[in-house]
Amino acid sequence: MNATHVIYRLGSDDAEDRQQMNAITNMVNDVFSIEDEGMWRPGHTRTSVDRIVQMAKSGELVVAELDGELVGVIRVQRIDDRTAYSSMLVTHPDHRGQGLARQLRQYVFDYLRRLGITTLRIDNIAPRYIDRKATEFMTDWNERAGYVVVGRVPVEEVHPEVAPMLLVPCDFIQYERVL
Ligand SMILES: CC(C)(COP(=O)(O)OP(=O)(O)OC[C@H]1O[C@@H](n2cnc3c(N)ncnc32)[C@H](O)[C@@H]1OP(=O)(O)O)[C@@H](O)C(=O)NCCC(=O)NCCS
Numbered sequence: 001m002n003a004t005h006v007i008y009r010l011g012s013d014d015a016e017d018r019q020q021m022n023a024i025t026n027m028v029n030d031v032f033s034i035e036d037e038g039m040w041r042p043g044h045t046r047t048s049v050d051r052i053v054q055m056a057k058s059g060e061l062v063v064a065e066l067d068g069e070l071v072g073v074i075r076v077q078r079i080d081d082r083t084a085y086s087s088m089l090v091t092h093p094d095h096r097g098q099g100l101a102r103q104l105r106q107y108v109f110d111y112l113r114r115l116g117i118t119t120l121r122i123d124n125i126a127p128r129y130i131d132r133k134a135t136e137f138m139t140d141w142n143e144r145a146g147y148v149v150v151g152r153v154p155v156e157e158v159h160p161e162v163a164p165m166l167l168v169p170c171d172f173i174q175y176e177r178v179l
Helices: 018-035 049-057 100-114 133-144
Strands: 005-009 061-066 069-078 083-091 119-127 148-154 170-178
Touching: 005 069, 005 100, 018 049, 018 069, 018 083, 049 061, 061 100, 069 100, 083 100, 100 119, 119 133, 133 170
Parallel strands: 083 119
Antiparallel strands: 005 061, 061 069, 069 083, 119 170, 148 170
């Protein structure tokens, strides 16, 4: 990274900061509305302020800031004593290609290792019959970063509640990485 970014995990106090909760929600929804164009029915958004507040209260959100401005976010959830799941990795379009997402992932690795977690799971949404630039990018990067594909399952099996909002059939490519 060129500039000095601050990366930290939010706590329940941060969940009271409406401005910060809105900023995270807007960045995530804005980024995915571009990345996922043509995949979802109109009106679908990746997340909501209520869900972001809940994630912050649960200690699941890690953010990156530059001069006090939000530039990145990642979600991390503990599944059990040894396993965690990470998702919703987003960096601001003006701050890409500088290692910011890699730093967010590294923060999560270090945090989970301190907790004794040994396996990290992630997934990557993949349209079944069409190419998606973001899926291809993540497939390459995940492989370089030590993630191994452990499965591929239809979205309707994992998240039946969101599947009706999809315009195209999609799968989740599931990965695991040893920490
Ligand atoms: C995916 C995303 C988080 C990457 O953010 P970023 O801050 O640009 O990523 P980094 O700069 O840390 O680079 C990550 C990797 O991609 C590579 N990379 C970055 N920009 C690149 C480019 N323009 N061309 C080729 N490779 C590139 C980096 O070299 C790095 O790989 P390495 O660790 O093997 O060296 C960002 O593009 C994004 O928010 N995308 C939309 C949301 C999304 O798809 N999230 C992931 C699924 S939840």
